[in-house]
Each structure stands twice: as C-alpha cells, then as structure tokens.
Amino acid sequence: MKKVIVITGPTASGKTSLSIKIAKHFNLEIINGDSVQIYKDYNIGSAKITKEEMEGITHHLLDIKEPGEPFSIFEYQKEVRNKIKELKIPLIVGGSGLYIQSALYDYQLHERQTQELPSVEQMKEALKKLDPKLDTQKLSETKIINAYQSALAGEKRSEKTNSKTPIYDLCILYLDIDRAILKKRVETRLEYMMEAHFLDEVKRIKQIPTANLNIIGYRQLSDYLDGKTDLETAKQLIITKTMQFAKRQKTWVKNQMEAHFLNALDDNLENQAIELITNFLKEKS
Structure with a gap:
C-alpha cells in the first residue's frame, strides 16, 4: 500500500x-x-x-x-x-x-x-425521502454526500455497512x-491580513460574477463592502467563524x-x- x-x-x-x-x-x-x-x-x-x-x-x-x-x-x-x-x-x-x-x-x-x-442541509432533506431509515445526524459531511449519491443511483446507505x-x-x-492561544493567533493573523490589503483582494474577486465569496473572511468583508455591516463587526465575525470552523x-x-x-x-x-x-x-x- x-x-x-x-x-x-x-x-x-x-x-x-x-x-x-x-x-x-x-x-x-x-x-x-x-x-x-x-x-x-x-x-x-x-x-x-x-x-x-x-x-x-x-x-x-x-x-x-x-x-x-x-x-x-x-x-x-x-x-x-x-x-x-x-x-x-x-x-x-x-x-x-x-x-x-x-x-x-x-x-x-x-x-x-x-x-x-x-447544500448538506438540502441533501439531508432529500435523504429523508430517498433513504428514510438512514440517520443523517450521525453522518459526517462526506458520508452525507456519499449517501445522497448512492440514493440517487438507487442504492440505500442504510442497507450497507459503514466503513x-x-x-x-x-x-x-x-x-x-x-483554543485561547489559537484565538489570539487568529486575531493577530487577521490584523496582518488587513494590513496586507485583504480588503482589496476581496474587492477584486467581487468583480468576477461567478467567483465564490461564501468563504470565511471573504463573505464577511464582502458584506462590509456591500454596506450590510461595519468593518469591526465583520472582523469579529471572521474571528468567531474561524474559531467555530477550527472546532469542527x-x-x-x-x-x-x-x-x-x-x-x-x-x-x-x-x-x-x-x-x-x-x-x-x-x-x-
């Protein structure tokens, strides 16, 4: 191997x-x-x-x-x-x-x-009908994708052995x-990113109609640029989202x-x- x-x-x-x-x-x-x-x-x-x-x-x-x-x-x-x-x-x-x-x-x-x-939530909803015996709450994101794909192909994951x-x-x-140290590091890194013109990077990417902005950091700064929030709130949300993602x-x-x-x-x-x-x-x- x-x-x-x-x-x-x-x-x-x-x-x-x-x-x-x-x-x-x-x-x-x-x-x-x-x-x-x-x-x-x-x-x-x-x-x-x-x-x-x-x-x-x-x-x-x-x-x-x-x-x-x-x-x-x-x-x-x-x-x-x-x-x-x-x-x-x-x-x-x-x-x-x-x-x-x-x-x-x-x-x-x-x-x-x-x-x-x-989305994962949409796949979970679809699986309730496609494979009703399957408990999606206990499955990782990868397994939900696999279960969804299998169900579309007519194979029920609930009838298979997980591996x-x-x-x-x-x-x-x-x-x-x-976690406390990680949060400090995340805060420091974000300040460094802002000094390195992260906001300008988001502005450039926003010019591309099909570009994905649903990414931690990019989403929050995009919302700020759209006037949906202030910069400090956006930065705090980036830190919160980053820490939540780290836990996951x-x-x-x-x-x-x-x-x-x-x-x-x-x-x-x-x-x-x-x-x-x-x-x-x-x-x-």
Missing part, C-alpha cells in the same frame, strides 16, 4: 512552517489540502504559502483554477490520487478535511453528481493548539481519521514529527 503523509490542523497552527521543514528533511513534494488555495487570487484570505515561504519545495494543486471556475470534490479526489501515483512519498498539507478524506479513503464519487451538489477504509498507508499529523475541524479528524495529535506549541514539535514519520516509513505496508 502506498505511503502518504498528511499534516493538518486549524488555521494559524503552523502547518505551513512544519510542512516545509518536513519536506526538506525527507526530500518530499507537497500536495495542497486546502479547498480555497486551489484557486488563483484567493491569496491573503486563505493564508496561501508564498514563493519565498516555499523555500524551493515543489507544491502541487495550488493556483490551478481561476476564480469562478468550477472545481468539484470529485476533481480534487482524481487530481490528488494522480499526484500520489507520481510522487514517491506524497505529503498532503491543509485543513480541508472533507477534501483530504475524499482522496485518501474509499469514497466513490461520481463526476456528474459532484458538479452541482446541493472508514483508507486506500493508502497513512501517517496523519494533527497540529493541536489551546478537530472533531472531524477525531471521528474520521486515525491521527497523531501533536502540540503545535511544543518546542520539540519538529523532532516529534520527524520521529513519527521516520518510524512510519520504516514500517512495511
């Missing part, structure tokens, strides 16, 4: 910094695991790695789509799996758990069905961080993946990660 390394965790937890150190140490290339960073121009608000920060490490699936250009989870799954075939030992870095999981686990996605998926089967040999590192990210990983939880603030973090990965690479798949 092909070995794949994953570094994930909430925003502002230090994923980028650690990933570069790990990539250098093991001579790896990085695959983007952030659904926003796939797009060009969403740079400041997504905390996209810069050329300087890459330090010469090759990154894949960054800036591969224009704003407003469709890109489904099916396409992401396909692209990542192709990259995994090409690379000796892939390193996936990002916080989009749904996307990462779709690529690494045995989820059957279909191109036609993922181009225009309804969380990885299709690769995985070493998943989750950078955990105290952690719960997701705990429930959906077998991960090593590492203290993101530990002075020995890099050595801990290197040791875990070294042992992982020594093990037979």
